[in-house]
Every structure is written in C-alpha cells, then in structure tokens.
Amino acid sequence: MQRYFVNKEAVSDGVVTITGEDVKHISKVMRMEPGDQIICNDNDGFSARCELDELSKEKVTAKVLEQLNENHELPVNVHIAYGLSKGDKVEAVVQKGTELGASCFYPFAAQRSVVKWDDKKEPKKLERLEKIAKEAAEQSHRDYMPVVKGHHTFKEIIETGKQFAHKLLVYEETAKEGKHPVLFRALQEVKPGEALFVIIGPEGGISPREAEEAEKNGFLSVSLGPRIVRSETAPLYILSAISYHFEISR
Structure with missing residues (x-):
C-alpha cells in the first residue's frame, strides 16, 4: 500500500488533506480513485490506513479508517x-x-x-x-x-x-x-x-x-x-x- 508523509496540520477530525506534488502522484502516477486506500504518516508518530474520498487538481482528501501501530525504524x-x-x-x-x-x-x-x-x-x-x-x-x-x-x-x-x-x-x-x-x-x-x-x-x-x-x-x-x-x-x-x-x- 502506497505511503505518503503529510504535515501534522493536514490531519483533522478523522480526515487527511494532501496537497502539493503528492496530489499529482496519487491521481496521475498511481491513477488512484475514490475508495482506494493509502497509508498516511505525519512524521511524528501518527500513521493510519486511509480511504481516498475526493480528488481534485489542488488537493486529495482521505478518511482515516484505522490508526496503525508500526515500527519500521532501526533500533538505533x-x-x-x-x-x-x-x-x-x-x-x-x-x-x-x-x-x-x-x-x-x-x-x-x-x-x-x-x-x-x-x-x-x-x-x-x-x-x-x-x-x-x-x-x-x-x-x-x-x-x-x-x-x-x-x-x-x-x-x-x-x-x-x-x-x-x-x-x-x-x-x-x-x-x-x-x-x-x-x-x-x-x-x-x-x-x-x-x-x-x-x-x-x-x-x-x-x-x-x-x-x-x-x-x-x-x-x-x-x-x-x-x-x-x-x-x-x-x-x-x-x-x-x-x-x-x-x-x-x-
């Protein structure tokens, strides 16, 4: 499942708002549509499986389905x-x-x-x-x-x-x-x-x-x-x- 890093401010009330170059990557490169799932991470411990809701040229919104408890980092x-x-x-x-x-x-x-x-x-x-x-x-x-x-x-x-x-x-x-x-x-x-x-x-x-x-x-x-x-x-x-x-x- 494709992962995207977002700003902490992009996560609010169970919705993630993605802007910038990732919008083009989601819609044009990955050719995703509403209903497809991605993982969003705020680079501060929050990681969640999300479902795409709306896609436009300026932004993508996704609903948080579940928060993930992951650890993919080196121990040191x-x-x-x-x-x-x-x-x-x-x-x-x-x-x-x-x-x-x-x-x-x-x-x-x-x-x-x-x-x-x-x-x-x-x-x-x-x-x-x-x-x-x-x-x-x-x-x-x-x-x-x-x-x-x-x-x-x-x-x-x-x-x-x-x-x-x-x-x-x-x-x-x-x-x-x-x-x-x-x-x-x-x-x-x-x-x-x-x-x-x-x-x-x-x-x-x-x-x-x-x-x-x-x-x-x-x-x-x-x-x-x-x-x-x-x-x-x-x-x-x-x-x-x-x-x-x-x-x-x-």
Whole structure:
C-alpha cells in the first residue's frame, strides 16, 4: 500500500488533506480513485490506513479508517556525516541510506572533497535531498523521514560528534592494518534506543590529519573489512551491518 508523509496540520477530525506534488502522484502516477486506500504518516508518530474520498487538481482528501501501530525504524539512531563527492553520489547516499534506516545526514566539505557547495545554490541542493529522502522513506515504509542538515566543515562535524556517546570514523588505513573486528566490538557497546554518529569521507577518503583530529575527539576508527569500498558504498555497508547486528542476528 502506497505511503505518503503529510504535515501534522493536514490531519483533522478523522480526515487527511494532501496537497502539493503528492496530489499529482496519487491521481496521475498511481491513477488512484475514490475508495482506494493509502497509508498516511505525519512524521511524528501518527500513521493510519486511509480511504481516498475526493480528488481534485489542488488537493486529495482521505478518511482515516484505522490508526496503525508500526515500527519500521532501526533500533538505533544512525547519523551519517558524508564527505561531499562528485556527481550524484550524495543523492545516492541519501536515497539508499534512507531505505536502510539512517536518521540524519550531514554533508560536509572534507579535505579531499573535490566538490564544493556554493552558498547560493545550497538551499536548492538541500531541497532536492529532502525530496529524495521523503520519497525513499515512503517507498521503504519508514515511520519517520530522516533529516538532511546543511553542509558543514569538518571542524563543525567534529563539534557535532561531541554530542554523541558513540561515534565512529570509517578510515581506510584501519582496513589496511587488518583491524576488522573493531566495528563488531563497537556495535556491541551500543544499546537499542541510543544514537550512533558515523563519519565517512569522499573519494580519496579521510586524510591522516582529519583522522588524527577525529580520534583526538573520541571517534573510534573502524574498518569495513579487507576490501576497500567506494565512498558511496561505505554508508550503505555500515547501515547494513548495523541492521544485521541489531535486527537480523538477534
């Protein structure tokens, strides 16, 4: 059943009012009609099975049939700081990372980032990433849409990480040193309901200077196994490992 995220204000007296681009998606893309059912979620804990009532060019109204008690979220809140990379890699990380359960994304300018975000273009880039996150959250039946933060410097990422009890740095040199069990041991320290902050570099990875700064501030350097993966693969690897550790292997 198709899922749509709506504003809290859209739910009133057992009726959900859908506006914006979702109206076109419901009527033109999905070709739905009155009587068809969807799931509506307000991104704040409300989730309900609804029946379409009226469709127009401006809005769609749906009657709430039953509230749902669902839980499709990872047991831990995973925050991904990802170094700005070329092409559509940031978009791919947000899309696939959302499907795999990430709670928040922090694009940042790393020392080895080739791409730089222009301040004037940043609002449009963030709007694009937020749209991607919304669509991926709906497709994967997430209960909450992840947050996409404005881009940061590496120093700001380190400062943000200080708020977290559990924080990891994916570092290529750790893989070369063969310290593969470190990630497994680190995940054993995290309890369900806690948060985990992970830094992943761009093409070329994290520089030695950045790694030293992160480790000074309590980040644990981890390997993703004996193979060196691309920057856009690393967030998906670590989210999959977290899902396996907390959801599949128990």
